Amino acid sequence: MSAGLFTMSPLCSALADTVKAEDSTLTLGTVTVQGATSGPLSTSSVLSSVDILGGDILEKMPVNYSWELFRRAPGVMLTEFNQGTTSGKISFRGFNGEGEVNAVKLLIDGIPSNSNDGNMPYMDMIFPMELDSIEVVRGTSDARYGLNNIAGNVNMLTRTGGDYNKARFRYGSFNTRETQLAKGLESSNWTQNYFFAYQKSDGFLQRS
Known part of the structure; x- marks a missing residue:
């Protein structure tokens, strides 16, 4: 088995220190962060x-x-x-x-x-x-x-969106009349919601 002995001159040592000082920054690569809006917090x-x-x-x-x-x-x-x-x-x-x-x-x-x-x-x-x-x-x-x-x-x-047809008619005390009509139309590109209501009563005073 043979062995060798290596020595480094002062000039080589100074050059090595200079390279280390200039090469102290390490680049990890590109980091991409992506986020998506989730809308308002639900109730x-x-x-x-x-x-x-x-x-x-x-x-x-x-x-x-x-x-x-x-x-x-x-x-x-x-x-x-x-x-x-x-x-x-x-x-x-x-x-x-x-x-x-x-x-x-x-x-x-x-x-x-x-x-x-x-x-x-x-x-x-x-x-x-x-x-x-x-x-x-x-x-x-x-x-x-x-x-x-x-x-x-x-x-x-x-109501927003949906396909529906709803109707309600009510008659009660003191000649109270009420009508409610609701309709919804929805397709792939748009929605429409319509509503009509009417209510009337003769009114009253308690203990009159």
């Missing part, structure tokens, strides 16, 4: 107390005003006024409906719909058969809709 994913009433339940409820639909939602307080356009109001989480505070934020298809005095007159523009669902979110942990979620929020979602 069922909000970390709070949530109830959802489906349209199959709502369209069968015989109510005179849309705020009465919330009788099916647990923990919701209904305050009745019977004052024309301000017929009633909903509240929960320690608030009642008698003050002028927007404790519960009302949304119709995600659009804020409280009036400036804290009431909910626009709620009665929606009829039961027009609704796809009602979402009730309690608590202040829902940051999707901004301010005025003091007690929480409710979102009334109307």
Whole structure:
């Protein structure tokens, strides 16, 4: 067996140190990060107390005003006024409906719909058969809709898409008449939803 001895001159050592200093950056290659938008957070994913009433339940409820639909939602307080356009109001989480505070934020298809005095007159523009669902979110942990979620929020979602034909006729006490007609058309490229409603009553005063 033979053995060899190698030596490095000071010049070679200096060149090696220079190469190491210039070559200290390590390239790993190209890293590509891709992301996809998932849309707004669904109500069922909000970390709070949530109830959802489906349209199959709502369209069968015989109510005179849309705020009465919330009788099916647990923990919701209904305050009745019977004052024309301000017929009633909903509240929960320690608030009642008698003050002028927007404790519960009302949304119709995600659009804020409280009036400036804290009431909910626009709620009665929606009829039961027009609704796809009602979402009730309690608590202040829902940051999707901004301010005025003091007690929480409710979102009334109307029908979008689908092929359907629905009709409802109702006659009741005090000569109350109501008609609701709903139609949906959907193809691969477009959707149309139509709704017509009429309601009239002679009215009455309790204990009169």
